[in-house]
Structures are given as C-alpha cells and as structure tokens.
Amino acid sequence: xxxxxxxxxxxxxxxxxxxxxxxxxxxxxxxxxxxxxxxxxxxxxxxxxxxxxxxxxxxxxxxxxxxxxxxxxxxxxxxxxxxxxxxxxxxxxxxxxxxxxxxxxxxxxxxxxxxxxxxxxxxxxxxxxxxxxxxxxxxxxxxxxxxxxxxxxxxxxxxxxxxxxxxxxxxxxxxxxxxxxxxxxxxxxxxxxxxxxxxxxxxxxxxxxxxxxxxxxxxxxxxxxxxxxxxxxxxxxxxxxxxxxxxxxxxxxxxxxxxxxxxxxxxxxxxxxxxxxxxxxxxxxxxxxxxxxxxxxxxxxxxxxxxxxxxxxxxxxxxxxxxxxxxxxxxxxxxxxxxxxxxxxxxxxxxxxxxxxxxxxxxxxxxxxxxxxxxxxxxxxxxxxxxxxxxxxxxxxxxxxxxxxxxxxxxxxxxxxxxxxxxxxxxxxxxxxxxxxxxxxxxxxxxxxxxxxxxxxxxxxxxxxxxxxxxxxxxxx
Amino acid sequence: xxxxxxxxxxxxxxxxxxxxxxxxxxxxxxxxxxxxxxxxxxxxxxxxxxxxxxxxxxxxxxxxxxxxxxxxxxxxxxxxxxxxxxxxxxxxxxxxxxxxxxxxxxxxxxxxxxxxxxxxxxxxxxxxxxxxxxxxxxxxxxxxxxxxxxxxxxxxxxxxxxxxxxxxxxxxxxxxxxxxxxxxxxxxxxxxxxxxxxxxxxxxxxxxxxxxxxxxxxxxxxxxxxxxxxxxxxxxxxxxxxxxxxxxxxxxxxxxxxxxxxxxxxxxxxxxxxxxxxxxxxxxxxxxxxxxxxxxxxxxxxxxxxxxxxxxxxxxxxxxxxxxxxxxxxxxxxxxxxxxxxxxxxxxxxxxxxxxxxxxxxxxxxxxxxxxxxxxxxxxxxxxxxxxxxxxxxxxxxxxxxxxxxxxxxxxxxxxxxxxxxxxxxxxxxxxxxxxxxxxxxxxxxxxxxxxxxxxxxxxxxxxxxxxxxxxxxxxxxx
Numbered sequence: 001x002x003x004x005x006x007x008x009x010x011x012x013x014x015x016x017x018x019x020x021x022x023x024x025x026x027x028x029x030x031x032x033x034x035x036x037x038x039x040x041x042x043x044x045x046x047x048x049x050x051x052x053x054x055x056x057x058x059x060x061x062x063x064x065x066x067x068x069x070x071x072x073x074x075x076x077x078x079x080x081x082x083x084x085x086x087x088x089x090x091x092x093x094x095x096x097x098x099x100x101x102x103x104x105x106x107x108x109x110x111x112x113x114x115x116x117x118x119x120x121x122x123x124x125x126x127x128x129x130x131x132x133x134x135x136x137x138x139x140x141x142x143x144x145x146x147x148x149x150x151x152x153x154x155x156x157x158x159x160x161x162x163x164x165x166x167x168x169x170x171x172x173x174x175x176x177x178x179x180x181x182x183x184x185x186x187x188x189x190x191x192x193x194x195x196x197x198x199x200x201x202x203x204x205x206x207x208x209x210x211x212x213x214x215x216x217x218x219x220x221x222x223x224x225x226x227x228x229x230x231x232x233x234x235x236x237x238x239x240x241x242x243x244x245x246x247x248x249x250x251x252x253x254x255x256x257x258x259x260x261x262x263x264x265x266x267x268x269x270x271x272x273x274x275x276x277x278x279x280x281x282x283x284x285x286x287x288x289x290x291x292x293x294x295x296x297x298x299x300x301x302x303x304x305x306x307x308x309x310x311x312x313x314x315x316x317x318x319x320x321x322x323x324x325x326x327x328x329x330x331x332x333x334x335x336x337x338x339x340x341x342x343x344x345x346x347x348x349x350x351x352x353x354x355x356x357x358x359x360x361x362x363x364x365x366x367x368x369x370x371x372x373x374x375x376x377x378x379x380x381x382x383x384x385x386x387x388x389x390x391x392x393x394x395x396x397x398x399x400x401x402x403x404x405x406x407x408x409x410x411x412x413x414x415x416x417x418x419x420x421x422x423x424x425x426x427x428x429x430x431x432x433x434x435x436x437x438x439x440x441x442x443x444x445x446x447x448x449x450x451x452x453x454x455x456x457x458x459x460x461x462x463x464x465x466x467x468x469x470x471x472x473x474x475x476x477x
Numbered sequence: 478x479x480x481x482x483x484x485x486x487x488x489x490x491x492x493x494x495x496x497x498x499x500x501x502x503x504x505x506x507x508x509x510x511x512x513x514x515x516x517x518x519x520x521x522x523x524x525x526x527x528x529x530x531x532x533x534x535x536x537x538x539x540x541x542x543x544x545x546x547x548x549x550x551x552x553x554x555x556x557x558x559x560x561x562x563x564x565x566x567x568x569x570x571x572x573x574x575x576x577x578x579x580x581x582x583x584x585x586x587x588x589x590x591x592x593x594x595x596x597x598x599x600x601x602x603x604x605x606x607x608x609x610x611x612x613x614x615x616x617x618x619x620x621x622x623x624x625x626x627x628x629x630x631x632x633x634x635x636x637x638x639x640x641x642x643x644x645x646x647x648x649x650x651x652x653x654x655x656x657x658x659x660x661x662x663x664x665x666x667x668x669x670x671x672x673x674x675x676x677x678x679x680x681x682x683x684x685x686x687x688x689x690x691x692x693x694x695x696x697x698x699x700x701x702x703x704x705x706x707x708x709x710x711x712x713x714x715x716x717x718x719x720x721x722x723x724x725x726x727x728x729x730x731x732x733x734x735x736x737x738x739x740x741x742x743x744x745x746x747x748x749x750x751x752x753x754x755x756x757x758x759x760x761x762x763x764x765x766x767x768x769x770x771x772x773x774x775x776x777x778x779x780x781x782x783x784x785x786x787x788x789x790x791x792x793x794x795x796x797x798x799x800x801x802x803x804x805x806x807x808x809x810x811x812x813x814x815x816x817x818x819x820x821x822x823x824x825x826x827x828x829x830x831x832x833x834x835x836x837x838x839x840x841x842x843x844x845x846x847x848x849x850x851x852x853x854x855x856x857x858x859x860x861x862x863x864x865x866x867x868x869x870x871x872x873x874x875x876x877x878x879x880x881x882x883x884x885x886x887x888x889x890x891x892x893x894x895x896x897x898x899x900x901x902x903x904x905x906x907x908x909x910x911x912x913x914x915x916x917x918x919x920x921x922x923x924x925x926x927x928x929x930x931x932x933x934x935x936x937x938x939x940x941x942x943x944x945x946x947x948x949x950x951x952x953x954x955x956x
C-alpha cells in the first residue's frame with residue numbers, strides 16, 4: 001500500500017503537474033480555505049484528541065497554519081525565481097544562477113500534540129516547493145488524523161497530496177520507500193529509526209525532536225510577569241505537552257520563594273481553585289503518558305518535592321499544573337523530557353551556575369532566560385547552544401516566520417517555517433552558462449611551465465593572466 | 478584495541494578543545510586559515526610530489542584542481558568571515574514590541590570529514606576551510622587509497638594549524654567505522670553511495686547530521702555546434718573534463734556522452750584528434766589509483782557485450798596502472814559500464830535520433846552530481862533545466878563550476894545531500910540559532926487564560942496584523 005502510494009505520486013510528479021506556480025498557489029489557497037471554513041470541525045477534533053481549549057486550537061494551530069499559507073502565497077514567486085550570482089572572473093564570460101527545484105515526492109510524519117499544525121505546516125512547505133506529498137498524521141491523535149484524511153482530498157489536489165493513516169506498521173512501510181525527503185516530528189528514539197531507514201535510500205531528513213527546554217530566571221525581573229510568560233508557555237501550550245514548552249526552571253535560592261509564590265498566584269488566576277475542572281487546560285493525551293507522568297511525580301525523593309498542584313484524574317486523563325522544588329538531578333524527571341504539566345524548579349547559589357547545568361544536558365530545542373542584565377543575556381546567547389534562545393519570554397518565536405524553527409544535536413536537524421520551509425523541501429540547483437568567446441588553452445595538456453604560470457595567475461585573480469588566458473595564450477600549444 | 482583507545486582519545490581531546498571555546502573567536506579562525514595558506518605555499522612542492530606519488534597527477538592538474546583552488550577558497554573565507562559570522566536581523570511583528578529577532582550562526586561543535594582519494598587534498602581541505610570558518614574543532618580522515626597525501630596532511634596540518642583542535646586521523650575502513658561509533662556534531666562524507674549509506678546508518682545511532690557528496694553518472698548532452706571553431710572549443714572542454722580530471726576519476730567528470738547519430742562522425746573526428754594532441758605525452762594523464770580499480774575498469778571493458786563497442790583506445794598497462802583514453806560507441810544500456818559510475822578514462826557515447834531524446838534518457842537514470850550540455854538552443858536549455866534534476870547544470874563547459882565560490886556544490890537524490898563551497902561551506906558547518914529578545918514594557922494580557930470569546934476575537938485581529946481592527950475590537954467598537 002505504501003509502495004503503491006509512493007509510486008503513484010512519483011508518476012503524478014513526473015508529469016510536471018506540481019511545478020507551475022499556479023498549481024502551488026491553488027493548493028495553498030485550498031489549505032487556507034480548509035483552515036478557515038473547517039475551523040469548528042478542526043477545533044472539535046483537537047478537543048476530542050486532547051481536550052484542547054478552543055483558544056489554543058485557534059491561536060496555536062489554525063491561526064499558525066493560516067499565517068504559513070499566507071506567507072507562502074505572498075513569497076512564492078520570489079522563492080521560485082532563480083537567483084543570479086556572480087560567476088566571478090575565473091570563467092569569464094559566463095552567467096551563474098541558483099534555481100530552486102522540488103525534491104520530488106516527500107514524506108511528512110506528524111506528531112500527536114499539535115496534530116493539525118505539525119501535519120499541515122510542513123505540507124505547506126512541501127507544496128510551496130513544488131513537491132508531491134504523503135502525509136502520515138499521528139495515530140495517537142486519531143480524531144485529527146481521520147479529519148485530515150477526510151478534509152485534505154476535498155481541498156487540495158488528491159493526485160499529488162495524499163494522507164496515509166495508520167500506526168507503527170504503516171509508518172514503517174512508508175519509511176521503507178524511497179523519498180526525496182523525509183520530514184519527521186517526534187522523539188529522538190523514533191528519530192534514530194527514521195534516520196537509519198532513510199540511510200538505505202540516501203534520503204535526506206529533517207528531524208524536529210524535543211529535549212528539556214530550560215528556563216533560567218534571574219532575580220532582577222518582575223516575578224509576576226515572568227511567571228505569567230512562563231505559565232502560558234508551559235500550561236497554555238497543550239498543558240506542557242509541547243516540544244518548546246519550558247521543561248524546568250533554574251533560579252537562585254534567594255529568588256525561588258518569590259518565583260514560586262508568583263507562579264502559584266498566576267496558576268490560580270489562570271485555572272482557578274480546581275484546575276482539573278478548568279476548560280482551559282488540555283488533558284494528557286492517553287493513559288500511557290498519564291502513567292508515565294504519574295511515575296515521574298511519584299518517584300521516591302521526588303514525590304515529597306511537590307510544592308503546588310499534583311492533582312490527578314485518571315478517568316479524565318487530567319493532571320493539574322504541578323510545581324516541584326529542588327528534585328535530585330539524577331531523578332527521572334530531570335533526565336527525561338517531561339512533556340507534561342510538571343515543572344521542577346532547581347535552585348543554585350549564583351545564576352551563572354545554571355549554564356554548567358544546562359550544558360551538561362543535551363542541546364534543547366529552545367532555551368529561555370529571564371533577566372534584565374544585558375551581560376548575562378550575551379553570555380547566555382554565546383554560551384548556550386539550542387535550537388533557539390529566547391530572552392524574557394517563552395515559545396513566541398514560533399509565530400515569527402522569519403526565524404528558522406528547528407533543533408540542534410539531540411533536539412534535531414534541519415529547520416522550517418517561512419522561507420526555511422521552502423528551502424527544506426527544495427534542491428538549490430547551481431546553473432552555469434558559458435559560451436565560446438575566448439578559449440583558455442592554458443587549461444589543457446600538454447602542460448608546460450608557461451601554461452602553469454597563466455593558470456596560477458588566473459586563480460590568484462591576476463588581471464594580466466586572465467587576459468592571457470582568454471586570448472588563448474600561450475600560442476602554439 | 479590500541480587503535481580503538483587511541484581514536485577515542487583523539488575524539489575526546491577534540492571535544493575538550495571545542496568546549497574550551499578556543500575555536501569560537503574570529504582571531505582563532507583567521508589564524509587557522511592563514512596557517513592553511515602558509516602550509517599550501519611553503520609545502521607546495523611536497524604536496525605536488527605526494528599527489529604525483531598517489532595518482533601520477535601532473536603538477537599543473539594538481540595546482541589547477543587542488544592547491545590553487547584551495548588557496549583561492551581560503552583567501553575568500555578570510556575576506557568574508559566577518560560578514561558570515563554577523564548575525565542577521567529579522568523582522569519582528571509590532572505585536573511583540575518591544576522585541577528584537579536575529580538569526581545567529583554558531584558552530585556545531587566537533588566535525589568529522591571523510592575525504593576521497595581522487596582529489597585527496599581538495600576534498601580534505603576545502604571542507605576543512607568551511608568547518609574552521611564556522612568555528613568548529615575538526616577531525617580529518619583522508620582516504621588510505623591516497624597514502625602519500627594522507628601522510629602529507631598528517632605531518633603538516635598540526636604544524637601549521639592548532640593541533641589541539643584540528644587533527645588528522647589516518648587509516649582504512651576499520652578506522653572509519655571506529656570513528657563513526659562516536660558522536661559527532663556533523664559528518665561530511667565524500668565517496669561512493671555504498672559507503673555513504675553505511676556512514677548515514679552509523680550516524681543515526683547518535684542522531685549525527687550527515688552531508689554526503691556522492692557520485693553518479695554525469696551525462697554530457699552534445700548538440701550540434703554552429704561552427705568548426707565552436708566544435709573544437711567544445712571538444713577541448715569535453716576532453717579536458719574527462720581525461721584531464723584525474724583520468725576520469727572525478728565525481729564531476731563527464732561519465733558518458735549523448736549525441737545525435739547523424740552528428741557522430743564529425744564529433745568523433747575532432748575528439749580523436751584532440752585526444753591525440755592533449756595526451757601525446759603519457760605524463761599528461763593521471764594513472765588509475767590502485768590495482769583494484771584498475772581491475773574494475775578492465776572488467777567494464779572486458780564484458781563480452783561491451784568489448785565490441787570499443788571504438789578508440791582500450792589498451793592497458795597493468796604494471797603502471799595506466800589505461801589509454803578510450804571511447805566506446807553504444808554499449809548495451811544494461812551493461813555495468815552504463816549502470817555504474819565509471820570513474821575512469823572510458824567514455825561511452827550513446828547516439829540518439831533527436832537530441833531532445835536526451836532529456837528522457839537522463840531522467841531515467843539516478844540524479845547525477847552534474848549535468849553538462851553543449852548547445853546553443855535556448856529551448857533545449859530551458860527544458861534541460863526544468864525537466865531534469867541534478868546537483869548542478871553547466872552549459873558549454875564542464876567541471877569548471879567547481880571553482881565558482883558563489884555556486885553551491887553538492888548533489889541531490891543518489892548523488893548526495895548538503896552543499897558547500899564559499900559561504901555554503903560556512904553554513905554547512907553552522908547552526909543557525911533563532912534568537913528573540915523581549916522587554917517588559919508592554920504586557921498583552923489577552924495572551925493568558927482564562928480565555929474567552931473576546932480574547933479570541935482580539936487575537937484574530939492581531940494575527941492578521943490588523944492593528945486598526947484590534948484597537949476597535951479592544952474598545953468594544955467591533956466584534
């Protein structure tokens with residue numbers, strides 16, 4: 001089935017159907033219409049899968065998809081235009097340009113936490129770049145997966161854009177085919193499998209993975225504002241189930257009480273006295289993850305560090321926003337990506353000590369710092385490697401389509417959003433056009449010292465040598 | 478066992494060097510590039526000798542294709558480095574005010590470069606220039622099939638550059654495998670697709686990103702030339718691009734030629750006379766790198782279905798690893814010589830009824846690293862660019878695109894992934910970090926829960942950058 005789909009798309013692609021700007025624009029408009037007209041259905045599916053509050057569904061998924069479409073539509077002609085570059089004097093006279101071409105048929109594998117966004121956003125990039133696409137939505141968000149399988153064919157060209165639903169066997173079958181590119185969003189374990197299967201066909205990949213996104217909070221900031229921005233980035237993003245959600249906080253011993261107090265106040269305001277009843281909090285996606293998070297909280301040496309929250313409702317798969325203070329660094333909650341509503345706060349004596357702790361872990365998708373000290377900001381930027389570093393806020397960089405979104409090291413390879421999406425799914429073909437004016441005999445054997453002298457001169461940019469070269473010196477050879 | 482331990486130590490020393498931040502400063506990067514330039518200048522004769530020992534490469538070829546180009550690249554990197562390192566400011570929406578956005582290039586960390594034997598200096602040092610310019614620590618693994626050049630690099634790189642952060646590792650495939658057991662921040666591999674697969678598979682264990690410069694069968698589409706002069710120039714360039722490039726052992730060398738059958742006699746005549754003129758001296762062409770490759774090429778010709786198609790040349794000297802420049806006419810398309818990358822001095826010519834048929838012919842093959850076309854027909858040129866896919870396309874010449882810094886060098890599909898040269902080298906070994914800074918001046922509470930319809934409405938306006946609508950909505954004058 002996977003092989004048949006791939007083959008069919010290859011045929012569609014080879015007809016050249018996906019190449020013209022008109023086709024690409026039509027598909028992008030189709031996606032835009034889908035996100036606009038089907039807003040209610042999409043929100044319903046996201047609610048069914050994740051109890052995702054309607055605001056999050058609109059702001060973080062639908063709105064983002066619409067922005068992506070519009071950005072692509074606006075810039076498409078510019079992206080598709082070959083870029084003239086200087087051929088330099090070496091091959092004078094000649095013209096050189098770089099033209100973007102599609103990779104062919106590409107595979108997009110999506111994740112369950114932002115099942116609509118992480119499916120459609122990469123597909124937008126693939127379409128803009130002129131590829132045919134197979135989209136494999138996550139089976140862990142089944143309502144959204146079914147919705148995409150139903151909706152996409154109604155709004156875009158089904159001969160070139162297909163949705164393939166299924167679980168592990170179907171995904172593996174897809175990964176065994178040959179693709180122009182594979183775009184995977186998910187975790188590092190499966191990321192490794194994707195990379196090793198891609199190796200068989202030498203398929204290039206983009207891996208959008210996760211990590212533990214640290215938040216360093218300095219004592220010179222307004223605790224209340226910092227707490228709000230952290231809270232919305234943590235619990236306002238799918239209840240912490242987001243790759244860029246703050247994973248843990250590092251702050252000073254002296255500031256921690258104030259920060260905890262502010263966080264508690266903010267959480268009360270956001271979610272009320274009984275957060276498990278709040279409609280603004282997403283559920284945990286399934287019982288697997290619910291149990292995983294429960295285990296993190298219940299681990300010995302960790303369970304007594306809970307200072308706020310910790311309520312659970314297994315039937316509803318809800319866990320309330322939970323703060324933990326100074327859990328042991330070798331506990332599971334500090335070793336694995338949490339991906340849930342638990343927020344450990346680690347205290348240090350001096351804020352600079354946070355750098356060593358962060359650098360002892362693998363590179364995260366995002367690293368956050370709250371401070372007014374510009375020296376500390378510079379040190380953070382230079383000393384911490386991450387997909388992105390954000391100062392005085394969390395997660396907002398996702399909405400800025402001029403910034404590349406992607407990881408480094410364990411948090412991934414490759415990037416997308418905006419122009420980077422187009423580039424992720426394109427091959428930049430170098431095109432050089434020469435003519436027959438001027439013939440550089442010095443290039444060819446039989447080699448003589450005179451010829452070598454001219455070649456040396458040309459490579460060094462020596463004007464006289466170039467003139468000699470073009471005019472066919474040395475004579476007689 | 479000793480080798481394994483030694484390699485492990487090399488890797489950890491490089492990581493220590495990188496983590497000490499010594500490779501980050503502009504000064505350090507410039508010092509390495511200058512060191513490299515001094516190496517190429519002062520040790521030029523030794524380099525030529527090594528290349529001649531390994532491949533019988535004439536010093537003219539060695540300078541033109543390796544040493545000279547490297548010096549040009551290093552100088553270019555020195556000139557542009559400050560610009561490449563400068564963060565790029567990006568637009569930030571008003572709604573985030575006050576805020577700044579930047580894309581900041583940072584080094585990936587510790588890089589591993591595998592070089593191939595055919596351009597052993599170039600394929601080691603050109604990526605090294607990029608990796609250093611990007612501020613990384615680097616391990617260089619030259620090919621054991623070019624041992625003199627490997628030794629040359631091992632002896633000189635540490636002397637002219639920072640030996641703590643730039644190391645040369647010698648050895649064969651086992652050493653390569655051992656190196657891949659470690660985690661790298663990026664690996665660049667130049668070589669065959671077969672080994673490329675193994676490198677990528679090994680890299681997957683550590684999620685190491687990989688760039689692959691592989692080969693392919695670079696076709697040359699040869700259309701009618703409009704004058705005898707142009708025909709001669711074209712043939713000069715073709716002959717140069719085949720046999721003057723390490724005897725055809727180059728990923729960019731012309732692999733096979735496509736020409737209209739009625740034009741064949743004219744082409745053949747000029748081809749033969751040019752070949753004779755260029756290669757009157759056996760010294761003018763490099764030799765085959767090893768007995769194994771010699772055998773491989775001999776077998777391509779010995780194939781019973783192929784041997785009758787040999788039109789010119791074909792003689793071989795096993796002792797000196799020399800194969801005469803050879804032309805074949807229409808060998809069977811399913812023979813090894815037409816399905817594998819030749820990487821040698823054998824040139825099959827395939828005739829077609831119409832030159833336009835070459836497009837379908839090329840499309841039926843895996844995507845090559847380069848596609849060449851000698852034609853003045855603008856329509857054909859446009860069709861070639863739009864209907865075929867390759868790492869690069871060059872019209873009316875071949876191989877020279879390699880020397881142009883502004884053009885990215887790399888393959889697509891089976892010919893590889895990732896591009897370098899010029900600023901692309903810098904980017905290949907960098908991570909483009911997104912950086913946003915906000916202030917505390919303005920706080921938009923509509924971001925925060927508890928959420929309601931009004932907040933959603935406000936956000937709708939903001940996300941469309943409809944600030945006027947936003948204000949009206951905020952004031953309650955519009956929904």
